Amino acid sequence: MLGPLDYLLWLVGFLAEIGVVVYLLSRKQAFRHFPIAFYMLCDAFVTCGLYYCVRHFGFDSATYVYFYYYTDSLLNVLMFWVIIKFYQETFAEMGVSRYIRGAAVMLILLTAVFSYAVVHQNRTHLTTHFVVEIGQNFYFVGVVLTYLLWGAILKLRETRTRLIQLVLALGIYFSADACTYALRNLFPGLEPNFLRWFPPLVGLWLPLAWAYTFAHVQEDARLEPARLMVRAR
Amino acid sequence: MIAAVICVVSAAIFLQFFVSYCRSILASSKNIALSDRVREVTGIADHEVGADDFNRLLQLVRLCPERGDDQSEIRAVGTYYGLLAVLNRISRPVAPSLSVWLEQERKSCSYFAAVALDRRISYSRDLFTQQITDRL
Numbered sequence: 001m002l003g004p005l006d007y008l009l010w011l012v013g014f015l016a017e018i019g020v021v022v023y024l025l026s027r028k029q030a031f032r033h034f035p036i037a038f039y040m041l042c043d044a045f046v047t048c049g050l051y052y053c054v055r056h057f058g059f060d061s062a063t064y065v066y067f068y069y070y071t072d073s074l075l076n077v078l079m080f081w082v083i084i085k086f087y088q089e090t091f092a093e094m095g096v097s098r099y100i101r102g103a104a105v106m107l108i109l110l111t112a113v114f115s116y117a118v119v120h121q122n123r124t125h126l127t128t129h130f131v132v133e134i135g136q137n138f139y140f141v142g143v144v145l146t147y148l149l150w151g152a153i154l155k156l157r158e159t160r161t162r163l164i165q166l167v168l169a170l171g172i173y174f175s176a177d178a179c180t181y182a183l184r185n186l187f188p189g190l191e192p193n194f195l196r197w198f199p200p201l202v203g204l205w206l207p208l209a210w211a212y213t214f215a216h217v218q219e220d221a222r223l224e225p226a227r228l229m230v231r232a233r
Numbered sequence: 234m235i236a237a238v239i240c241v242v243s244a245a246i247f248l249q250f251f252v253s254y255c256r257s258i259l260a261s262s263k264n265i266a267l268s269d270r271v272r273e274v275t276g277i278a279d280h281e282v283g284a285d286d287f288n289r290l291l292q293l294v295r296l297c298p299e300r301g302d303d304q305s306e307i308r309a310v311g312t313y314y315g316l317l318a319v320l321n322r323i324s325r326p327v328a329p330s331l332s333v334w335l336e337q338e339r340k341s342c343s344y345f346a347a348v349a350l351d352r353r354i355s356y357s358r359d360l361f362t363q364q365i366t367d368r369l
Contacts, residue, residue: 140239147246150253165257171250175243182240209254212305223260228253 002059009200010047016207017044023214035082036166040207042078046071069131076138079170080104083145086167090152104145111141136185139178146171154225161221162213164228169209176202255313258306259341262348271351282347284339287314290346297353298360307349314342 017040024030030037049067057063087100114137149167158164180198184191267277275290277283282290291311321335 136236136239140243143243143246146250150250161257161261165254168250168254168257172247172254175247175250179240179243179247182236182243185236186240208305216306221261223257228256228260 002054006200009204010051013200013204013207014044014047016204016211017041017047020207020211020214023211027214029214033085035078035085036210039075039078039082040210043075043203043207046075066131069135073131073134073138076135076142077108079142079174080108080145083142083149083170086149086163086170087152089163090149090156090158107141107145111137132181132185136178136181139174139181142174143171143178146174158225159222161223162217162219164223164225165213165217166210169206169213172209173202173206176205252313255309256338256341258310259345262345263341265348265351267344267347268351268355271347271354274354275347275350277347282340282343284336284343287339287343287346290343290350294346294350294353297350297357300353300356303349303352307346310342310345314339317342 020040021030021037021044024033024037049071050064053061053064053067084100084104087104088097091097091100112134146167150171152158153164153167177199180195180202184195187195267282275286275293277286291307294307317335317339321332321339324331324335
């Protein structure tokens, strides 16, 4: 059963997502950051869909569970589009966009095949298990892709503060979600009282962090990324 | 097994991203010089901002009217400072070199709080000036 805090988190998340879209539209940057705007819009629609499912079918219903996990996976695929955009921005001067797109599509397909292979033996609960498995693996692929991107940013000495903060916020989002999914698989007993709070909080983080970056970090702001690294002395 | 590996790797990467994100926020304030006014108010006129000054500075920040655009970054840096303080307490006896780095990071957090205070004081003065002008 959902309480007022759940609804509050949904509402704040929804407003932050819409806020990012409205901000990008108002600054005429929606086309430039189209994957981000589109992702945020879809995320807002999914939030509305989740609310509809809870109201009409109940929080414990199979409809809600399937809607939650499948839309989560679809949003992850959209998020890969955002990551590809970040890769293209980082490697813009090298002209390797075509290869980046190809590699990303291959990775998504491999993740789906791998997830199917992992649960293939568990045929009795195949569909239910599959959505959780693919969710965990998608998030982990997201972590790896963002980490590689961060490595490329450091290596290429990318200095655009806005891009750096957008990528770091994305890294926090993916790693926190991947960790939560893995903990769910490892300790299912922690789900009802503890782990269930993590996905909405992490879901709230990304639109808030991106809204902050777009609103407060100027397009031409520069930062030396090497200063952000923790180095052994 | 796969879930355990994902959990450990993700947690380690999360920590690295979180630290880098907080440092990117701190970096924005590093090149800003503190005004004489804020040095006078905080009593740090002739020495640099100390690692333990953060909470005191944050209390002063909260006394000033909110600008409305710095709350989230203050909260993020506050969380980072709390994490550093806990790590510092744990690492001091066992890893002094790490403790030196943590101290430096905490100083950066305090400096960030001092810059935030400076901005809020300027904002308060602007508000005050505007009110006086409106009355006239």
